[in-house]
Amino acid sequence: MNKNSANRTILILFLAIIIPIAFYTVYQVQSLNKNEEILSEIYKNQLESIIFSVNQYSDDILKSLQYKIENRLENGDPIDANTLLSYPGIAEVIIKPLSGKPIFTASGDSSVYTSLLEKTLSENENKVKKLIDYKKVDFTKLEPLDPITFQGEQLNLLILVLKSKDDLAIGLIVIRPIDFIEGTLAPKMQQISGANFIITARSEIDQALIFSTDTISDVEARSLPFWLLPDHQIGIVQKGDSLETISKERIQLNFVWIAILSVVVLLGFYVVARNLRKEMQLAQMKSDFASSVSHEIRTPLTLINMFAETLLLKRVPTEEKKQEYYEIITKETSRLKNIVNKILNFSQMENKKRTFELISDYLNDILKETIHTYSFHLENKGFSYQVEYGEESPFINADREAITEAIINLIDNAMKYSGESKKLNIFSGTKSHYTFVAVQDFGIGIDPKKQKLIFDKFFRVTEGDLYNVQGAGLGLSIVKNIMDAHNGKIEIESSLGKGSTFKLLFPIKQD
Ligand code: ADP
Numbered sequence: 001m002n003k004n005s006a007n008r009t010i011l012i013l014f015l016a017i018i019i020p021i022a023f024y025t026v027y028q029v030q031s032l033n034k035n036e037e038i039l040s041e042i043y044k045n046q047l048e049s050i051i052f053s054v055n056q057y058s059d060d061i062l063k064s065l066q067y068k069i070e071n072r073l074e075n076g077d078p079i080d081a082n083t084l085l086s087y088p089g090i091a092e093v094i095i096k097p098l099s100g101k102p103i104f105t106a107s108g109d110s111s112v113y114t115s116l117l118e119k120t121l122s123e124n125e126n127k128v129k130k131l132i133d134y135k136k137v138d139f140t141k142l143e144p145l146d147p148i149t150f151q152g153e154q155l156n157l158l159i160l161v162l163k164s165k166d167d168l169a170i171g172l173i174v175i176r177p178i179d180f181i182e183g184t185l186a187p188k189m190q191q192i193s194g195a196n197f198i199i200t201a202r203s204e205i206d207q208a209l210i211f212s213t214d215t216i217s218d219v220e221a222r223s224l225p226f227w228l229l230p231d232h233q234i235g236i237v238q239k240g241d242s243l244e245t246i247s248k249e250r251i252q253l254n255f256v257w258i259a260i261l262s263v264v265v266l267l268g269f270y271v272v273a274r275n276l277r278k279e280m281q282l283a284q285m286k287s288d289f290a291s292s293v294s295h296e297i298r299t300p301l302t303l304i305n306m307f308a309e310t311l312l313l314k315r316v317p318t319e320e321k322k323q324e325y326y327e328i329i330t331k332e333t334s335r336l337k338n339i340v341n342k343i344l345n346f347s348q349m350e351n352k353k354r355t356f357e358l359i360s361d362y363l364n365d366i367l368k369e370t371i372h373t374y375s376f377h378l379e380n381k382g383f384s385y386q387v388e389y390g391e392e393s394p395f396i397n398a399d400r401e402a403i404t405e406a407i408i409n410l411i412d413n414a415m416k417y418s419g420e421s422k423k424l425n426i427f428s429g430t431k432s433h434y435t436f437v438a439v440q441d442f443g444i445g446i447d448p449k450k451q452k453l454i455f456d457k458f459f460r461v462t463e464g465d466l467y468n469v470q471g472a473g474l475g476l477s478i479v480k481n482i483m484d485a486h487n488g489k490i491e492i493e494s495s496l497g498k499g500s501t502f503k504l505l506f507p508i509k510q511d
Contacts, residue, residue: 006280010273021265028258032251039247047222050192051234054199055227057188058180061087062142062173062228066160069095069171073164081106088183091155092174097167098132116150117172120157128159128170135161135168147177147231156180156229177203177229181211189213193236200235201226214239285458285473292460293472296339300332345405346457346474349481356399356485363435363506364393366400367428370407381415383422390429390436395509397486403504406482409475410439410502416471418443421499434489434505442499451492455480479504 065084072079073095084093084106094117096102102114121128127143134141145157158173181201189199193213200212200220210232220235241249307325316322348354371387378385414424418441425440446454446461453459457477483490487507494500 006277009276009280013269013272013276018265018269021262025258025262029255032254032258036247036251043247044222047197047236048224050197050199050236051222051224053192054185054189054234055224057192058185058226058228059142061184062158063140065090065093065173066140066142066162066171069093070162070164073162073169076165079104079106081108087180089176089178089180090173090184091176091179092172094172094174095162095169096172097164097169099167103169113172113174116174117170120145120159120172121170124159128161131159131161132168135163142173142228144228144230147229150174154178156231158228175229177232178210180229181226181232186211186213189234196239198237198239200237202233202235204231204233282458285460288460289458289472289474292470293339293343296470296472297336299470300336300339303332304329304336342472342474342478345478349478350457354481354485356402356482358397358399358486360395360509361398361400362393363396363398363403363437364389364428366398366403367407367426367437369400370404370411371426374408374411378411378415378424381422383415383418383424385424385426388425388427390427392430393428394430394435396435396506397509398506399482399485402482402485403506406479406504407437407439409479410504413475413502414439414441414443414500417441417500430508431505433508435508436503436505438501438503440499440501445496445498445500446492446494447496448494451494455490 065087068083069079071077079095081104084090091107092113093104093106094102094113095104096117102117105113107113124143124145127145131141131143140160140162142158142160145159147154147156149155154177156175156177158175160171160173162169162171185201189201189211190213193199198212198214198216200216201210202208202223203210204225216237218237220237223233223235226232226234307329310316311322311325316325345354367387367389375385411424411426418424421442423442426438427440428435428437430436450461454461455476456473458473459477460471460473480490483504489505491503491505492500493503
């Protein structure tokens with residue numbers, strides 16, 4: 001059957017939609033991860049460049065000192081101590097020709113630091129040699145040395161080689177780091193930090209905070225050493241949410257959207273696949289319908305045709321036989337009429353053209369009339385039946401013809417699906433706000449899984465013995481349509497092999 005082609009179509013749909021979407025989703029997830037990496041790299045670089053500018057500034061200050069000193073040394077002019085010590089944190093500057101005694105101490109107190117200079121030079125001979133080599137190619141490097149404790153004070157030292165009039169000279173710059181950071185660098189750090197960042201300075205040894213441009217609540221996103229004070233660190237934090245946090249949040253949000261979209265696509269696929277399967281089943285049912293209707297119509301037509309021809313050819317021996325043939329023709333014609341009516345009603349129902357004329361009526365009366373016209377048919381088919389009318393029959397809004405049609409459909413089905421039992425119960429009654437009519441058979445029953453489906457148009461249970469029973473799958477969909485028009489309900493109680501009870505419930509008129 002079409003099930004295979006439905007499955008094939010669903011598979012194609014799956015391949016054509018879901019697989020590309022799956023690939024796209026994986027690609028998106030990967031590129032989101034990549035974006036996050038790129039973003040955090042950019043962010044890291046940005047932070048580092050801010051730290052760089054603080055370092056650059058401190059370097060610039062000491063370079064400007066160096067130029068000032070060199071200028072004077074080259075011209076043989078005296079060096080102005082005040083200029084050199086004007087930057088807070090610069091404790092001392094000592095200058096000494098490569099050979100010979102120190103010629104200048106900014107503090108004027110040569111005794112204190114001269115011995116320090118001698119000691120430092122002898123301990124850092126190699127570094128000095130390198131600085132001299134650099135200077136020979138006209139490159140001045142400020143070389144930070146290991147910090148020292150001098151006279152109970154934590155100090156940082158820098159040596160540099162300077163040009164002078166006759167020879168090269170060595171300079172030693174002594175820095176009080178905390179004063180230097182707080183006094184000299186702080187204003188610049190404040191300026192660089194701007195509105196978005198907080199710049200901090202910490203001692204590397206104990207991580208003690210020396211200075212911060214604002215109160216910090218978070219750890220530094222990035223920390224690097226001060227170039228000139230190697231035992232100290234410059235750190236940076238973003239005010240408010242860091243770019244990393246923002247980008248993480250955005251990426252998480254994107255993930256959530258991708259997940260939602262994937263679920264929606266899958267749901268959509270599921271709905272489409274289900275509809276497709278349903279449509280294909282419907283197409284299959286329609287084609288089954290065409291063949292069963294033709295079959296149902298052909299049987300009475302053949303009979304009518306055969307008996308009418310026999311009568312026409314006057315080949316019927318007795319009046320009795322003639323009477324029998326007339327009866328068969330009449331019966332088959334009415335069966336044909338029923339089939340055609342059913343199809344017409346169904347097509348009106350489908351085109352929403354079927355109208356119902358609802359008039360106050362008693363359900364018991366309608367049932368009585370129906371049984372009266374149908375009893376012959378029931379007995380003719382060898383059925384024994386019992387009818388029980390509910391005591392009280394309240395008014396309902398009813399289209400008499402339509403309700404008759406619905407009851408006949410139920411009785412017809414009860415007969416068709418009775419198998420060998422040939423026994424029916426028909427009864428009416430009242431149940432809360434409804435009055436009902438029920439048709440009970442003791443036939444093959446309906447699989448509970450199929451009970452909801454039997455009201456669908458063209459639906460027929462086609463397994464088992466049922467296949468031999470004729471029908472077009474229209475009857476119950478017409479019944480449902482009629483019940484909807486009456487604001488009524490249908491209830492089924494059925495178990496396989498034991499029989500079924502169909503109950504039509506109509507709302508009692510409230511006047
Ligand atoms: P049709 O009888 O022409 O097939 P219906 O719409 O009247 O179409 O019924 C749909 C299906 O419901 C039937 O094919 C049958 O499988 C099932 N059905 C209806 N009434 C009964 C019943 N009384 N007992 C068992 N099965 C029934």
